[in-house]
Amino acid sequence: MYTSLSSDVVEYCNKCIDHFQTYANSIDAVQLVDGSCAQIFSYCSSLSDRLQEVHTLMSKENFRFYIxxxxxxxxxxxxxxxxLYSVYGDQAPGLSTVERWSxxxxxGREELEDDARSGRPISETTPQNIEQIRLLIDDDPYLTxxxxxxxTGFSYGTIQRILTTHLNLRKITARYVPKELTDLxxxxxxxxxxxxxxxxxxxxxxxxxxxTGDESWFRPKQLGRKSSHAAWIRRGDPPPTVVRQNRPSYGTRGIKFHHDNGKPHVHNNVLAYLESEGLTVVPHPPNSPDLSPCDFWLFDLIKENLPDQSDSQSLHDAVISxxxxxxxxEYKKTFEKWIERMQLCIDNQGDYFEHLMK
Known part of the structure; x- marks a missing residue:
C-alpha cells in the first residue's frame, strides 16, 4: 500500500518538476516565475526525493541484512x-553491489546504513551532474x-530524471549471442x-x-534470468549483445529431423541410427540459436510462464503440462517465423539479425 502510494506521488512530483523546468527554461525565469511557482517547484522536488529516499532506504536495509x-x-x-533476483527481479541490487557488501x-562491517554524507542528496539537474552520469553510463551501461x-551522492529522483529525460535513455535487456561470428x-x-x-x-x-528439438536447463527455482543483463541504451538503438558462456503419420520415412550441432546430435552413432530409420536430418548452421525454434521461442516461453516447483518431478510435470x-x-506460427528468420539471415549476410526484427 505504502509502496504503491509513494510511487504514484513520486511520479506526479517528477511530472510537476519537469513542467516547471520547461516553463522556466523557455522564458525569463527571474521575471515571470513568481514566488508561488518557485515554492511549488521546491516542495515537489523535496517531496519526490524524500519519498524515494525512504522507499529506497527500506529496500536497501532489507537487502543488506539478507546479504x-x-x-x-x-x-x-x-x-x-x-x-535475491529470483524473488525481487529487477528490484534486487546488482551483482557488483552484492559483491561489495558481501x-x-x-x-567485519556491522552497519547496514550508508556512510553519512554531508548535507542532503544533490537534487539538481545541472549540466555538470548530467555529464557526470553520462560518463558513468558510458563506462558501464549495466549500472543500476x-x-x-x-x-555520485545524487538523489534517486534526480538520477532517474537525468537518465530518462536529459540523456533520453531506457533500460533494456541485452540479447544473447553464442559467439562472435567469423566471415566463414x-x-x-x-x-x-x-x-x-x-x-x-x-x-x-x-x-x-x-x-525440431533441443535441450535446455530447467530448474525448480528460476534463477539468473536474462534481465540481469539489462543495460542503459539510447531510445531507438538496438540492444547490446552478451556472448553466451557455453553450452500426419505414415512412418518415419518422410520425417525431417532438425536440431543444432551439439556433440550428442552429430555423433556418428546418432547420425547412423537416424539414417537407418530413414530420417532426413535438416542442416543447421553452427552457432545459430536464432535459427532454432526451441531457442528463439519455446524455452524462453516456458521459463517465463513456469512457477517455482518443489522438486524435479513436479518441474517435469509442469513443463509437459x-x-x-x-x-x-502457436506451433504453426513458430515454423512460419523460422522461415522468416532464415530469410532475414540471408538478407543480413549471415550476421545475427534479431535486433532488426519488429
Whole structure:
C-alpha cells in the first residue's frame, strides 16, 4: 500500500518538476516565475526525493541484512544475488553491489546504513551532474540507479530524471549471442538457410514433416534470468549483445529431423541410427540459436510462464503440462517465423539479425 502510494506521488512530483523546468527554461525565469511557482517547484522536488529516499532506504536495509546473514553462512555473493533476483527481479541490487557488501561484511562491517554524507542528496539537474552520469553510463551501461546513487551522492529522483529525460535513455535487456561470428561462419549460415528455404519453397520438404528439438536447463527455482543483463541504451538503438558462456503419420520415412550441432546430435552413432530409420536430418548452421525454434521461442516461453516447483518431478510435470496447453496454431506460427528468420539471415549476410526484427 505504502509502496504503491509513494510511487504514484513520486511520479506526479517528477511530472510537476519537469513542467516547471520547461516553463522556466523557455522564458525569463527571474521575471515571470513568481514566488508561488518557485515554492511549488521546491516542495515537489523535496517531496519526490524524500519519498524515494525512504522507499529506497527500506529496500536497501532489507537487502543488506539478507546479504549479511547469507555471507555469515559462507554463501558466495553470486549465489546471494541469484537468490535475491529470483524473488525481487529487477528490484534486487546488482551483482557488483552484492559483491561489495558481501566483502564489507566478511571484513567485519556491522552497519547496514550508508556512510553519512554531508548535507542532503544533490537534487539538481545541472549540466555538470548530467555529464557526470553520462560518463558513468558510458563506462558501464549495466549500472543500476542504486549504484549510480552510491557513486555520485545524487538523489534517486534526480538520477532517474537525468537518465530518462536529459540523456533520453531506457533500460533494456541485452540479447544473447553464442559467439562472435567469423566471415566463414556467416557464409555457412547463408548457404544452409538458402538450401533449406529452397527445399521448403519447392515442396521437397513440408513443414508438417519437420520435427525440431533441443535441450535446455530447467530448474525448480528460476534463477539468473536474462534481465540481469539489462543495460542503459539510447531510445531507438538496438540492444547490446552478451556472448553466451557455453553450452500426419505414415512412418518415419518422410520425417525431417532438425536440431543444432551439439556433440550428442552429430555423433556418428546418432547420425547412423537416424539414417537407418530413414530420417532426413535438416542442416543447421553452427552457432545459430536464432535459427532454432526451441531457442528463439519455446524455452524462453516456458521459463517465463513456469512457477517455482518443489522438486524435479513436479518441474517435469509442469513443463509437459505447459507444452500441452499450447495450441497447434502457436506451433504453426513458430515454423512460419523460422522461415522468416532464415530469410532475414540471408538478407543480413549471415550476421545475427534479431535486433532488426519488429
Amino acid at each position: 549479511k546473514v547469507r555471507t555469515a553462512l559462507d554463501v558466495q555473493a553470486r549465489v546471494i544475488h541469484d537468490e 566483502k564489507l561484511f566478511r571484513e 540507479i542504486e549504484e549510480i546513487q552510491e557513486e 561462419q556467416r557464409a555457412e549460415r547463408v548457404r544452409i538457410c538458402k538450401e533449406n528455404l529452397e527445399k521448403i519453397q519447392q515442396g521437397t520438404w513440408r513443414l508438417c514433416d519437420i520435427i 505447459f507444452m500441452n496447453s499450447l495450441s497447434n496454431e
